[in-house]
Amino acid sequence: MSSSRLAVLTTALALALTACSGMSAAPTPTKSPVDYSAQALQATQAAISGTYHEPSSQPRPAARNKKLAVISSGQNAISSLVPASAVMEAAATIGWDAKLYDGKLDPKSWPGLVSQAVANGAQGIVLVAVDCPAVAQPLAEAKAKGIKIVGIFAFDCNDVLFGGTAPSLFSSYVDFGPPVNRNIADFSQLYGADQANTVIAQTDGKAKVVLVTDNEFTSIRHTIQGFRDTITKCTTCSIVAEVDIKAADLTTPAAAASVLKVLHDHPDANAVKSPYTAATLAAVSPAVMKSGRAASLYVMGGEGFEPELDLIRKHEGLSAVTVIPSDWYGWAAVDTVNSLFIGQQPADSGLGWQLIDDEVNPPSNNAYKPTIDFRSAYRAAWGRAD
Known part of the structure; x- marks a missing residue:
């Protein structure tokens, strides 16, 4: 434009x-x-x-000594690489032990990766572009153990496009604010x-x-x-x-x-x-x-x-x-898991999108950077602003 x-x-x-x-x-x-x-x-x-x-400024103190598993559909796809890497960055900032499991765009490998994460003692799981039906059995086992499960560009087993009748296995979604809240x-x-x-x-x-x-x-x-x-x-x-x-x-x-x-x-x-x-x-x-x-x-x-x-x-x-800033989405997913750990409802992430062309918000010679410093906002909410 x-x-x-x-x-x-x-x-x-x-x-x-x-x-x-x-x-x-x-x-x-x-x-x-x-x-x-x-x-x-x-x-x-x-x-x-x-x-x-801006993400919600409501205090959400960082849960201590948590293990997080990040199940990426495939780090060879940029749409998974960017948010999965951002989850790892945010997890390090909040002070958690995080492990990335790379699905290499092979859906047959994804259930095994969830099972590995459970066996390795994960207390939280973030699924990146891995829908619930693809990993339903190990995800049900994870839920039964009380593991907190959140998705990024991922949909629960009860989504309408899967028929809408299967039980929900996600713990929650990232909150996108009004009017949709946690409706991905x-x-x-x-x-x-x-x-x-x-x-x-x-x-x-x-x-x-x-x-x-x-x-x-x-x-x-x-x-x-x-x-x-x-x-x-x-x-x-x-x-x-x-x-x-x-x-x-x-x-x-x-x-x-x-x-x-x-x-x-x-x-x-x-x-x-x-x-x-x-x-x-x-x-x-x-x-x-x-x-x-x-x-x-x-x-x-x-x-x-x-x-x-x-x-x-x-x-x-x-x-x-x-x-949609996918790195922001990664930080929002960690914030959502943290809220679940400390017994709070997920806070408004502030996520949205922006139109870019060669003259309106023209791209610089690197990846897109939103005008809001979401990293600082999350660090402040977690008590990690130092």
């Missing part, structure tokens, strides 16, 4: 709100193109400013909705989207649901095609070829949505560049890890990302 484009959006927002007199700051979604364009523009403005806030599904869907709002705003309410998905991952399914539901609120917008890729295909030319074919088949498309960073790098960005339409496509990326920021800086097939 260029600065001149932002000025146009701001003017359009003012005009739309004038046309829709009486609209509140949080209007009820409607089917009117003018009304929904106004809502999309409002959401985009909020995402530019950032939807996160709603948080993920709101995140996807905000990405859709930006696409709607950037295409003047005429989005024709190629939606790239990966239905292997529950977090992606929730995010895509929020994106899809929001696009349908714009009566002059549509999803013209969907491409369901698989993580295994990202090491071959197959995923990029699939996206490129859809772009060729749909010359009317003016926007693309990528599911996550690895897919952007291996499939979406290469396809957009090879299509010869990079200048006319608005491409919304995945989580906004550093390699995606590089693509934005270089104008290589990616227009923008909405970044």
Whole structure:
């Protein structure tokens, strides 16, 4: 989003709100193109400013002499590497003995890693992109022993996408603040909705989207649901095609070829949505560049890890990302486990996201850094500010 484009959006927002007199700051979604364009523009403005806030300042004294296990789906994936490493950093800060178990993106290994953690005396477990059903049996054993279980980009066995009837095995979720609190599904869907709002705003309410998905991952399914539901609120917008890729295909030319074919088949498309960073790098960005339409496509990326920021800086097939600071999420997970240890409800983490492109909140030559010093906030809450 260029600065001149932002000025146009701001003017359009003012005009739309004038046309829709009486609209509140949080209007009820409607089917009117003018009304929904106004809502999309409002959401985009909020995402530019950032939807996160300071973590709760409520004192949460550090529990002493605790052993934490961090089960990562795979440290060879940046979406697991960053938050898992942040958990280890936060655990060291709070004074715990923490051990990282690397699942190497092999789901068959994950149950054994949970069992190892239990056998090694873990008192808390943080699952990073490892959903409950994949490790249900050892997780049930961990819960029976009183071990505190929290997830990062991970979903409990009773999630609606798993049928909603299995027993819950997580101790709690990170608290994302109002209005969703500890509902990771709603948080993920709101995140996807905000990405859709930006696409709607950037295409003047005429989005024709190629939606790239990966239905292997529950977090992606929730995010895509929020994106899809929001696009349908714009009566002059549509999803013209969907491409369901698989993580295994990202090491071959197959995923990029699939996206490129859809772009060729749909010359009317003016926007693309990528599911996550690895897919952007291996499939979406290469396809957009090879299509010869990079200048006319608005491409919304995945989580906004550093390699995606590089693509934005270089104008290589990616227009923008909405970044959830994954290192902050790692610290919030440790804070949640600590609250459980000391018998408190998890505190508001302040987590949210921010819209990044080449001119609005432009990325520097490294990973994204939020404007809030969440590390200092958590150290103060834990009594570790020295």
